[in-house]
Amino acid sequence: MLIEPEAVAKIDADCIRSGIPGYALMTAAGHAVAAAALRHYPEAERFVVLAGPGNNGGDGYVAARLLAESGADIRVFRLSMKPPMTEDASRAHAECPVEGLPLSMYCPRLGDVVIDALFGAGLARDLSPEVSDLISELERNRIPVLSVDIPSGICGRSGHIRGAAFRAERTVTFVALKPGQVLLPGREHCGEVEIAEIGVPRRLIEQYRSPTRINSPDIWLDYASAKTPSGHKYSHGSLGVFSGGATQTGACRLAAEAGLRAGAGLVTIAGPSEALAANAAHLTAVMLRQVDGRAELDEWLQDRRLGAFVLGPGFGVGEKARDFVLALRDRNLVLDADGITSFRDDPERLFEAFSTGAPHLILTPHDGEFGRLFPDVAASKEISKVERAQAAARRANAIIILKGADTVIAGPDGRCAINSNAPPWLATAGSGDVLAGICGSLMAQGFAAFETACAAVWYHGEAGNRAGKGLTAESLVSHIDI
Numbered sequence: 275m276l277i278e279p280e281a282v283a284k285i286d287a288d289c290i291r292s293g294i295p296g297y298a299l300m301t302a303a304g305h306a307v308a309a310a311a312l313r314h315y316p317e318a319e320r321f322v323v324l325a326g327p328g329n330n331g332g333d334g335y336v337a338a339r340l341l342a343e344s345g346a347d348i349r350v351f352r353l354s355m356k357p358p359m360t361e362d363a364s365r366a367h368a369e370c371p372v373e374g375l376p377l378s379m380y381c382p383r384l385g386d387v388v389i390d391a392l393f394g395a396g397l398a399r400d401l402s403p404e405v406s407d408l409i410s411e412l413e414r415n416r417i418p419v420l421s422v423d424i425p426s427g428i429c430g431r432s433g434h435i436r437g438a439a440f441r442a443e444r445t446v447t448f449v450a451l452k453p454g455q456v457l458l459p460g461r462e463h464c465g466e467v468e469i470a471e472i473g474v475p476r477r478l479i480e481q482y483r484s485p486t487r488i489n490s491p492d493i494w495l496d497y498a499s500a501k502t503p504s505g506h507k508y509s510h511g512s513l514g515v516f517s518g519g520a521t522q523t524g525a526c527r528l529a530a531e532a533g534l535r536a537g538a539g540l541v542t543i544a545g546p547s548e549a550l551a552a553n554a555a556h557l558t559a560v561m562l563r564q565v566d567g568r569a570e571l572d573e574w575l576q577d578r579r580l581g582a583f584v585l586g587p588g589f590g591v592g593e594k595a596r597d598f599v600l601a602l603r604d605r606n607l608v609l610d611a612d613g614i615t616s617f618r619d620d621p622e623r624l625f626e627a628f629s630t631g632a633p634h635l636i637l638t639p640h641d642g643e644f645g646r647l648f649p650d651v652a653a654s655k656e657i658s659k660v661e662r663a664q665a666a667a668r669r670a671n672a673i674i675i676l677k678g679a680d681t682v683i684a685g686p687d688g689r690c691a692i693n694s695n696a697p698p699w700l701a702t703a704g705s706g707d708v709l710a711g712i713c714g715s716l717m718a719q720g721f722a723a724f725e726t727a728c729a730a731v732w733y734h735g736e737a738g739n740r741a742g743k744g745l746t747a748e749s750l751v752s753h754i755d756i
């Protein structure tokens with residue numbers, strides 16, 4: 275479950291209305307931070323709490339008090355020497371026996387462990403040059419940082435860096451993860467994340483559950499494989515994959531092989547006559563069909579058992595792609611690579627074609643392709659990757675798989691998932707073709723489009739983990755296991 279940073283204050287207020295004082299939450303938060311510091315840094319020579327003006331700083335003062343009580347050497351440096359901005363933080367400050375000094379007086383030294391309690395959910399603007407210089411100095415001296423709630427400087431909503439951000443070794447967060455801890459670059463700045471229970475009742479948290487989730491199998495649980503031993507090959511789904519010309523057939527074959535591995539009963543590559551020989555030389559279980567132009571395509575489409583199509587990998591950019599896509603407007607379609615780029619000059623033509631009915635188009639752009647279809651959305655730097663994908667999904671009435679190390683899947687109804695199981699080595703040539711094939715396969719097997727996209731991205735990541743560091747697109751296919 276994820277919660278948005280804006281929900282933190284609302285949860286606080288609800289707790290107070292339920293008779294749970296804010297200071298009790300802050301005390302529990304401070305306990306969790308102090309315990310993590312002692313548990314993970316037994317070798318620390320001194321703990322240095324950097325305290326901000328709000329409740330994040332308040333958590334820091336509580337942790338400082340507890341660490342002092344445990345006998346640790348502890349220093350506190352304050353961003354501002356004015357009284358803290360909230361009642362709870364003021365109380366935590368008053369009860370802290372360690373005198374706080376101005377931040378400018380802190381000289382990092384070897385053996386320090388920094389507890390970053392400058393800003394959390396309340397970060398509202400870029401960090402000041404003073405803080406950003408300190409961050410650079412800590413990095414230069416390799417001083418370990420434990421962040422309270424979220425590394426200061428990371429936006430909890432988007433994962434973007436506001437001017438600069440701490441690079442924590444560990445983060446102790448409260449209640450639930452925030453999107454900015456799963457999206458890049460925020461995820462990398464958090465280090466190991468620990469979610470501490472601080473006594474907020476589950477029913478209150480549930481009310482503020484974000485429609486954005488971390489991608490995991492419970493999203494597509496309802497689609498547990500319906501295969502039976504007696505099942506006919508068509509009942510497992512029939513997938514069509516379009517091939518490009520004679521010299522560009524590898525990509526469609528990767529998608530087709532991935533589609534078979536992902537469980538489609540029948541996979542057919544449809545390509546122009548000039549590509550038949552190249553495809554035939556490499557295929558065994560995948561079927562082949564000659565489809566040169568629109569007439570042959572229309573004839574093939576008479577076969578209503580074809581449950582989904584993949585168009586794009588190696589297809590070539592141009593009018594033929596546009597024409598084929600429009601012919602597929604009432605079918606389940608995964609549009610990838612060249613298929614996406616073909617609509618760069620007139621994306622509305624694509625959106626219009628798929629504008630009605632339940633979403634049955636999956637678009638799988640990386641950032642560059644995304645910018646071709648949604649230039650205005652891509653250009654707005656303020657919005658998060660989640661918000662970009664959601665805006666695009668609404669406009670296109672499609673499921674968007676916005677690829678990257680933090681792939682985001684969004685549907686037009688606002689549902690969204692952030693994927694986090696992909697290893698870095700998954701970013702290799704042909705990897706996207708494999709993903710498109712898994713998507714097509716699952717749609718052909720009867721998964722709805724959003725669940726298809728979430729499952730495909732996740733299984734693709736799992737295959738990448740199993741294939742290991744030396745992964746090629748071919749070995750990736752052989753590790754698909756659904």
Ligand SMILES: NC(=O)C1=CN([C@@H]2O[C@H](COP(=O)(O)OP(=O)(O)OC[C@H]3O[C@@H](n4cnc5c(N)ncnc54)[C@H](O)[C@@H]3O)[C@@H](O)[C@H]2O)[C@@H](O)CC1
Pocket residue numbers: 282283285286299300303326327328329330331332333359360392393394395396397398399400401402422423424448449472
């Ligand atoms: N319900 C929860 O989840 C709980 C949250 N708690 C803590 O409360 C935090 C949120 O507290 P707040 O809402 O007070 O917010 P913060 O403590 O993150 O910061 C808010 C203050 O910082 C100022 N500020 C924001 N960005 C700045 C910048 N770049 N430079 C200078 N000043 C800046 C704001 O004007 C405001 O005064 C959480 O991150 C967490 O640490 C805990 O105390 C326990 C309960």
Ligand SMILES: [K+]
Pocket residue numbers: 330390391392393394421422423424425426
């Ligand atoms: K922080």
